[in-house]
Amino acid sequence: MALKFSHFPNSLSSTSSPFLSLTFPTCTRFSRVASSASQMDNQRPRFTEFSYASPPIKDLMVHLISTVESKMESMLLPCTLPQDVQYFENQSGTAHASLYIRSGTSSSPIDFILGSWLHCELPTGGALSITSLSSYMNTSTDAPHLVIEFIQSSPTSLVLIIDLPPRKDLVLYPDYLNKFYQETELDKQRQLLDKITEVQPYVSPSLYIRSVFSPTAIVFRLDSETERLEQILRDDVSCAAKEVLGIWLELCVLGEKGEVRDDEKAHLKKRDSVFKSKSIETDIGSALPRMFGQETADRVLGVLQALL
């Protein structure tokens, strides 16, 4: 959560992780000679191809991003990431990733939207695929962020996160809780998924990540044979993700912005900043060098840190 690598790979070594037994020697092998720059450019997959996602996740992500971009078109600047950050891989070709970032215009409530996917071959012979779409708000509003993320460790096992992480302390601001979570009936979507036999609550190994979720967060683990898992993704998870995105778009992005006082803006800015930098420090900071080598990691982290 909170930028795309947040559960990964630190989470994989935790006792709470579904990926307990996995390690990443495969991802850090540098046995193959890297492709030349010109070859790379021709072969680069585009972000929206979701080259390694399972079909239902790919279809859902294409739908979600298309919805976001059509509803928010006037609010978003073009993606200006360098080509070698929009797509990058390790030297052995066992780890691949793509980033897609569009900043909000100055008059919009959006700081930036961030899409990503990552694919990494595993020593067990399988592969790990993470696919995510997040949106971070700016301080013209106190409305919640958006996070949608799928972490698939095998064709039969998946962690899914769909949430509007709150930007205020809900214990101190029950009216905020009421406006964005109670009155929107967001919990209905969580309850519907929770009723599915193959769905179990997922507890992130990171205490910080657990803390950023809202009380209606959909944070589940889904274990089933492939066909049934894909059916649940197509029928139930897709429906929940579209509903949550719809509520977020209507209330947080396109709805009337409540006034945010200057002192509140300073507080929001500080909280958002800790939220983003803590996620990078905890997760991406150590993960990227191990997976993609220091040079690529520095290049990608440099771009991300410029957003904070």
Place this chain on the structure above:
Amino acid sequence: MALKFSHFPNSLSSTSSPFLSLTFPTCTRFSRVASSASQMDNQRPRFTEFSYASPPIKDLMVHLISTVESKMESMLLPCTLPQDVQYFENQSGTAHASLYIRSGTSSSPIDFILGSWLHCELPTGGALSITSLSSYMNTSTDAPHLVIEFIQSSPTSLVLIIDLPPRKDLVLYPDYLNKFYQETELDKQRQLLDKITEVQPYVSPSLYIRSVFSPTAIVFRLDSETERLEQILRDDVSCAAKEVLGIWLELCVLGEKGEVRDDEKAHLKKRDSVFKSKSIETDIGSALPRMFGQETADRVLGVLQALL
């Protein structure tokens, strides 16, 4: 959570509640003539008798309260509650409750400790028993509160809550999260209980109550045949509750108090106040009159509100 009736009875009508099908006509019948005052005085059960709790819960609560009172003896003033608040029942004798409150001395970090039990006969022929021990800190420290609560709806079904609810916004204060939750390894206790087959995560129907828990909160539902349930309570739950209490006593009560600046004190006071009053408003406010009649409810609520 947060004062003793917090899951009850509003939670009982929610779709997320384990007590989904229960209603409370039995608790509000006024068919019997109330005992006279003199009879009542002689018959009043004392708080520490835990007259209606199951044996392992009674034994555990006696141990916990004895530990708290011996370790914190110099910090606590005597309980000065009126007799008819220390114990009260409804006119038909189908609902009984006991409160026990000791305020902290002016030099202690304790605002007050609050113990309670409640027993209510159910229309189904069974009974609901809630037993709890909480401690609320004052603003000389920002250390977490303590909450331990058992909600038993039948001999084979129980909800248990053991937590140190944080007093600061964990997203904004990762150092606080680290100090009180990460370094104390509190999550180990949650993980141990989570491994037990009969233990399932419990999601409170109240979004506000979900928000007040820490990321290491033990919030579980336990369903099993009576003997096994009591064994889990004696072996596993008791151990976890004692460990968490030990950590809280050592770090939050008896440990060195970190300095709290005046502006932080004001913020803590406001947050604690919202936390306590919101719990009363949401839960006790409507529950007490329905269960015990308006007169008794007013008497008890008056005492509780004076603590806020």
